[in-house]
Amino acid sequence: MCGIVGLFLKDPKLESELGAMLASMLCVMTDRGPDSAGFAVYGAGGKDKVKLSLRAAKGYDFEALATGLSLPADGIPALSIRGTHAVVEVPAAHEAQVRAFLAERHPEVAVVGSGTRMEIFKEVGLPASVAETFGLATMRGTHGIGHTRMATESAVTTAGAHPFSTGTDQCLVHNGSLSNHNALRRALKREGVAIETENDSEVAAGYLTWRMKQGASLGEALEAGLNDLDGFFTFVVGTENGFGVLRDPVACKPAVMAETDQYVAFGSEYRALVDLPGIAKAKVFEPEPATVYFWERAQ
Structure with missing residues (x-):
């Protein structure tokens, strides 16, 4: 059980508040995973x-x-x-x-x-401590993702904390568990993809990078993952210009999203979103299983 959050800003006026908003969302998810925490912010x-x-x-x-x-x-x-x-x-x-x-x-x-544009920070400890150590609340940017971990398949280490990045300006946070990650890790290494930890989530990140190096778009890579990644998962992915979400076909992990004219937000639970501005009038919905969602800023 882990907690994941994501925030994509449509309104440039909120960019100075991105870090503070993301920190609030992340800290609310503490009891879903107190082992370690991390985040990625896309700034200038x-x-x-x-x-x-x-x-x-x-x-x-x-x-x-x-x-x-x-x-x-x-x-x-x-x-x-x-x-x-x-x-x-x-x-x-x-x-x-x-x-x-x-x-x-x-x-x-x-x-x-x-x-x-991407900067990644992660460490062992409670989300509040990790956010304070790295000064998340002071950071500005257009979008960011975060994760608080309940370690299940590998040790509680900083290296095993999320987000994982295996491609330029691309990173991933994951709630769930993959059953075929060891076989996929070996296959990706043969293809030259560097996988450094035992964490199944890094394998998922590496898989997306590999697919995209073959010419797939992020959406196409995520779609392919529905066939190639065995297990249950919710992914939130950051790219230089965008923010994507994908749940497995069963969608057994909780997920909720909110969209307004100012932002799109993701949380493992609705309570991660309750302090966002304008949330009372937001379109709140549960992302559908096996469906790729993606938002991108204008170039």
Whole structure:
């Protein structure tokens, strides 16, 4: 049993409040999973730049790391440190070079995700503590997703916390359990998809990335997952420009959505949505089984 939330803003006037709204939604879901929590926020991004979300041990010297990443033409990359995580922004053309440098010289630093706009933070602990540690309430952006975990298939670790990201500006949170994740993990690894944990949710994220690299849209990848992913699941997926939801054909996990002229919101339970502005007049509905829902912002 886990709690998942998502918020997609239609109204730019609410972008400064995204983090506060998402934090409130996430903390309400605490009793669905107190083991660990995490979130992804899609904020501003620089042209031809990529943000790497990094994780290391408490007290790690990220400033020294950034200095080591300095490139002659670009200088020391922009750096934002939040607790055990940091976001470093580097030229997109040099992402592979930076990743290789980190893997060789700093194997103690994990790359949690990457993208033009996406930043990911996750940690062991209650959602309120995790949100406070990373300053979620102060973050702004267009959309975000969050997860609070009840560990069932793997250990309670930061690496096993959600969201999981296996593609650029793409991440996933999951409520449920997959029965064929071990076989699928092996198949994806043979296809070159990096799966680093025992968590079945990372396999689901990797599967979507693999499908999209074959040319499928996110919607097509989610549709294919209805046949290839065995088990029960509710997915909330973030992309650079959008926010998607999918439930398995049985839809045994609870889910509720609300839509107004200002936002679209998802919660494992309605109580995650009750403090959102205008919720009393929102269109509130239960997403249908085996149906892809997706909202996207204008380019």
